[in-house]
Amino acid sequence: MTARPKFSFAVISDTHYLNKAYHKSQLERGITDDLTRYDWVSRNVLKAFMAEISSFAPRFVLLTGDFIEGGCDSEAATVSEMREAMALLSGPEVPLFLIKGNHDPDAAYRKTVWPYLSEKLGNRITANYYSFSCDNCHFIIIDCGDFETGKQYLWLKDQLRRYSGEKYVFVFGHSPVFPVARPFFCELEFHRRMVKLLQEYRVDAYFCGHTHNHGLSLHKLNARNRVLQLKIASTGFPDQHLNLEEWRTLLDYPGFPYDFLWGFLEDSAPGYLLAEVFEEKIRISHYVFGKTLCGAIEHKRNADDRIFPRKPFPAVAGGCGAVVPGNIEAAYLHLCVYNSTGKNKAVILNGTHIGNIPPGDSYSARKKITLPVSCFAGIKLENTLEISNPEQELFTTGSLVLELVLKDKRRMLSTVAPDIYTTANRWDSWQLNVLKHFRPGETIGPVYLKFGSGTITP
Numbered sequence: 505m506t507a508r509p510k511f512s513f514a515v516i517s518d519t520h521y522l523n524k525a526y527h528k529s530q531l532e533r534g535i536t537d538d539l540t541r542y543d544w545v546s547r548n549v550l551k552a553f554m555a556e557i558s559s560f561a562p563r564f565v566l567l568t569g570d571f572i573e574g575g576c577d578s579e580a581a582t583v584s585e586m587r588e589a590m591a592l593l594s595g596p597e598v599p600l601f602l603i604k605g606n607h608d609p610d611a612a613y614r615k616t617v618w619p620y621l622s623e624k625l626g627n628r629i630t631a632n633y634y635s636f637s638c639d640n641c642h643f644i645i646i647d648c649g650d651f652e653t654g655k656q657y658l659w660l661k662d663q664l665r666r667y668s669g670e671k672y673v674f675v676f677g678h679s680p681v682f683p684v685a686r687p688f689f690c691e692l693e694f695h696r697r698m699v700k701l702l703q704e705y706r707v708d709a710y711f712c713g714h715t716h717n718h719g720l721s722l723h724k725l726n727a728r729n730r731v732l733q734l735k736i737a738s739t740g741f742p743d744q745h746l747n748l749e750e751w752r753t754l755l756d757y758p759g760f761p762y763d764f765l766w767g768f769l770e771d772s773a774p775g776y777l778l779a780e781v782f783e784e785k786i787r788i789s790h791y792v793f794g795k796t797l798c799g800a801i802e803h804k805r806n807a808d809d810r811i812f813p814r815k816p817f818p819a820v821a822g823g824c825g826a827v828v829p830g831n832i833e834a835a836y837l838h839l840c841v842y843n844s845t846g847k848n849k850a851v852i853l854n855g856t857h858i859g860n861i862p863p864g865d866s867y868s869a870r871k872k873i874t875l876p877v878s879c880f881a882g883i884k885l886e887n888t889l890e891i892s893n894p895e896q897e898l899f900t901t902g903s904l905v906l907e908l909v910l911k912d913k914r915r916m917l918s919t920v921a922p923d924i925y926t927t928a929n930r931w932d933s934w935q936l937n938v939l940k941h942f943r944p945g946e947t948i949g950p951v952y953l954k955f956g957s958g959t960i961t962p
C-alpha cells in the first residue's frame with residue numbers, strides 16, 4: 505500500500521493578475537502587449553487554474569512573486585488590484601503565502617499582504633521576509649529586491665543555521681539564484697551571496713519565478729551540497745507547450761555544473777508544483793494546467809534525487825530532423841535581445857538580408873523577424889547567419905532559432921544558437937562560457953542554425 509503524505513503544498517509564480525480599469529495611464533501610453541496578455545489570463549484562466557490546484561487539497565499555496573501586474577494609475581488602484589488578486593488566488597481553506605516580486609509595489613504590499621500574512625501565520629509580519637515551520641519542514645521566504653542591506657542576509661543565515669540540520673528546508677524567492685535560460689534576470693551580488701550560503705548550509709530546494717519560463721535544475725555547489733532550483737510560471741496560454749531547450753540557449757557556469765532536468769518557454773501553459781511531504785522523502789510533481797503531469801522528483805536527504813523525467817511533449821510538430829515534403833509558407837527568425845535600440849543592425853541569412861535586429865531590452869520572448877518570401881529559396885538544412893553593427897551599438901542577442909511553417913501547416917525548428925553574442929561588457933562578471941564577444945562595429949557571426957536531416961523544398 506502506498507503511504508499517504510503527511511501534508512502537501514503547492515507553488516505557483518508570476519500570475520500577474522490585472523484589472524484593466526486600473527491601468528488607464530499605461531493603456532493611453534500604448535503599453536498594451538503585456539496588459540492584453542495578462543488580462544486575458546486573469547479573466548479566462550486563473551480561477552479554473554486555482555480550482556485545479558485546490559482539488560489536490562494542499563495545506564497551503566506559495567506564490568513566488570509578481571502576483572499582480574502593478575504599474576497601476578495610483579496606490580489606491582494598486583491596493584484594489586492586490587485585493588482582487590488575493591481573493592482570486594486564495595481560498596478560505598487554503599492560505600496563500602506570498603513572496604514579493606518586482607511587480608508588487610512596496611507600499612500597497614504592506615497594506616494588503618502583511619495583514620493577511622499576519623492573520624494566517626498568527627504573528628505580526630513586519631518585513632517582506634519571514635519563515636514558518638510545518639511538520640518536518642521549514643519554509644523560508646526571502647525578498648530578493650532587498651538583499652544588499654545585509655540585515656536580511658544575516659537573518660537568512662541564522663534561519664539556515666538553526667534549521668538546516670534538523671528539518672527539510674525550502675527557500676522561496678522571486679529571482680532565480682541560477683539564471684538557467686533567461687540570462688540577466690538575476691543580480692550577480694544576490695547570486696554570489698546565495699551560493700555562499702547554499703554551499704555552507706544544506707537547502708533541499710530553492711523555489712522561484714521571475715523569468716516566466718519553467719525550469720527544473722539540480723546544481724552542484726561543492727562536494728557536500730547540491731540544491732534543486734525549481735522555477736515555475738503560472739501565466740501563459742493553456743494550449744501551448746514549448747520545450748525550453750528547443751528555444752533557449754542554456755547557460756553554462758564555470759565551476760558550478762548543473763543538470764537541466766526539463767523546462768518550458770515563456771507563455772507556455774500555466775504551471776504549478778505540488779510537493780508531497782512524507783516522513784522519509786519529498787515528492788515534487790510538476791504539472792501544467794489541465795492536470796498534465798510533466799515529471800516528478802523524489803528527494804531524500806543524504807541520497808541522490810530520483811528523477812522521473814518529464815513526459816515529453818512533442819517537439820514542434822514535424823520538428824527538427826523531420827523530412828519536409830511540402831513548401832514553405834512562412835519563416836521566422838526568433839531571437840532575444842538586450843539593450844537593442846533598433847539601430848541599423850542587418851541580419852544576413854545565407855548571404856541574404858532578411859531584416860534588422862528589433863529593439864528590446866529584457867531578453868524576453870516574442871521577438872522575431874518575419875522572413876521575406878524572396879528569402880525562402882535560400883533556406884537550407886544548414887544555415888549561416890551574420891549580424892552587422894555599423895553604428896557600433898553595445899547590445900546583446902542570443903537564443904536565435906529559425907522556424908518554418910509549411911504549407912501543410914507543419915512547423916520545423918532549427919537548432920537553437922549555442923551562444924550569446926554581445927558587443928558590451930555588461931555581463932562579463934558572470935563569466936558565462938556561452939557569452940561570445942565581438943567588437944562594436946564588427947560583424948557578429950557566423951551563427952549556424954541547422955534543421956538536422958531531411959529535405960526542405962522551398
Ligand SMILES: [Fe+2]
Nearest residue numbers: 518570607714
Ligand atoms: Fe513576473
